[in-house]
Amino acid sequence: MGLGRFMKPKGWVSKGWVLTLMVAVFWTALITVQPQALAIAATAPSKFVADRYDRYIEISQANNNEILDALKSATFVYLGEIHNRPGDRTGQIEILAELQREAQNSDRPKLAISLEMFQRPFQPLLDAYLAGDIDEETLVRETEYETRWSFPWESYAPILRFARANHIPVLAANTPTEILHKVARQGLESLDGDDFRYVPPRDEIRVDNDRYRAQILGAFGHHGLATSSSDTFDRFFAAQVTWDETMAEAIADFHRQNPDHRIVSISGLGHVSYGYGIPDRVKRRIPAAKFQHRSVLFAPESRALPNAIANATDYVWRYDDELVKPKSA
Numbered sequence: 001m002g003l004g005r006f007m008k009p010k011g012w013v014s015k016g017w018v019l020t021l022m023v024a025v026f027w028t029a030l031i032t033v034q035p036q037a038l039a040i041a042a043t044a045p046s047k048f049v050a051d052r053y054d055r056y057i058e059i060s061q062a063n064n065n066e067i068l069d070a071l072k073s074a075t076f077v078y079l080g081e082i083h084n085r086p087g088d089r090t091g092q093i094e095i096l097a098e099l100q101r102e103a104q105n106s107d108r109p110k111l112a113i114s115l116e117m118f119q120r121p122f123q124p125l126l127d128a129y130l131a132g133d134i135d136e137e138t139l140v141r142e143t144e145y146e147t148r149w150s151f152p153w154e155s156y157a158p159i160l161r162f163a164r165a166n167h168i169p170v171l172a173a174n175t176p177t178e179i180l181h182k183v184a185r186q187g188l189e190s191l192d193g194d195d196f197r198y199v200p201p202r203d204e205i206r207v208d209n210d211r212y213r214a215q216i217l218g219a220f221g222h223h224g225l226a227t228s229s230s231d232t233f234d235r236f237f238a239a240q241v242t243w244d245e246t247m248a249e250a251i252a253d254f255h256r257q258n259p260d261h262r263i264v265s266i267s268g269l270g271h272v273s274y275g276y277g278i279p280d281r282v283k284r285r286i287p288a289a290k291f292q293h294r295s296v297l298f299a300p301e302s303r304a305l306p307n308a309i310a311n312a313t314d315y316v317w318r319y320d321d322e323l324v325k326p327k328s329a
């Protein structure tokens with residue numbers, strides 16, 4: 001099969017300072033309770049957050065088997081990971097395997113997987129790999145995986161191998177690096193025609209979630225970078241939201257075309273926590289109340305959960321402490 005037909009956008013470059021900074025800010029935003037966020041929580045209570053908190057208190061002691069049973073009733077499942085933690089990956093595979101077993105029953109939803117690890121222009125290559133037309137080496141090289149994602153291939157390869165062996169569709173959901181760089185440097189107004197091949201229309205990139213903004217702003221300020229009134233932060237936050245909206249659009253588009261599938265989204269936990277990133281934006285696109293959305297974060301057995309994480313998800317999947325660090329660490 002010739003690969004020349006897989007065209008890449010002009011100006012294709014490797015991951016740079018913008019994404020590195022965004023990842024750093026994400027972690028700080030999640031694990032630090034910021035005064036700005038607390039102030040907004042006090043003055044503008046959100047029923048969604050309150051409901052999510054109550055549900056967490058109710059099911060926080062659920063064991064992994066109970067979590068698996070609960071996920072079987074969901075149409076959209078969001079798995080938020082720490083990218084370099086093997087235990088998160090082990091938990092993901094266990095969840096995928098059980099939901100795939102469930103999918104073997106004719107009256108149950110089929111399974112699809114959405115991955116942050118691949119950017120949207122490379123969907124044809126991902127499809128070619130799943131179809132057996134190209135091998136892993138070609139997939140890694142032609143999707144520029146090592147520069148665009150950079151976490152070790154062998155960490156994520158089991159997910160792709162599982163999908164290929166079980167004929168499970170996989171979505172390349174992430175925003176092209178170049179577009180994130182462009183928005184972070186020049187703002188949403190800089191997006192033009194070609195960019196919208198891979199990201200939602202401008203009016204669907206919603207930056208009006210004050211809680212989310214406060215969360216990211218607190219982390220941004222923690223790095224000594226800007227204040228809430230700075231143009232730099234506005235552009236940074238717009239890039240963050242573009243990232244979320246793009247992945248949400250990929251999931252919603254697939255659901256509209258394949259309503260008989262359950263979609264499991266795998267992304268960094270910052271895109272999942274509190275629902276601010278991907279989940280709320282999928283709900284906005286697929287508003288029907290009959291569809292259940294469930295989120296899962298991962299943590300080692302012995303680790304106490306910070307309040308900021310404890311209130312951020314429907315379920316916490318626990319795993320053995322030995323799986324906290326990569327083997328090379």
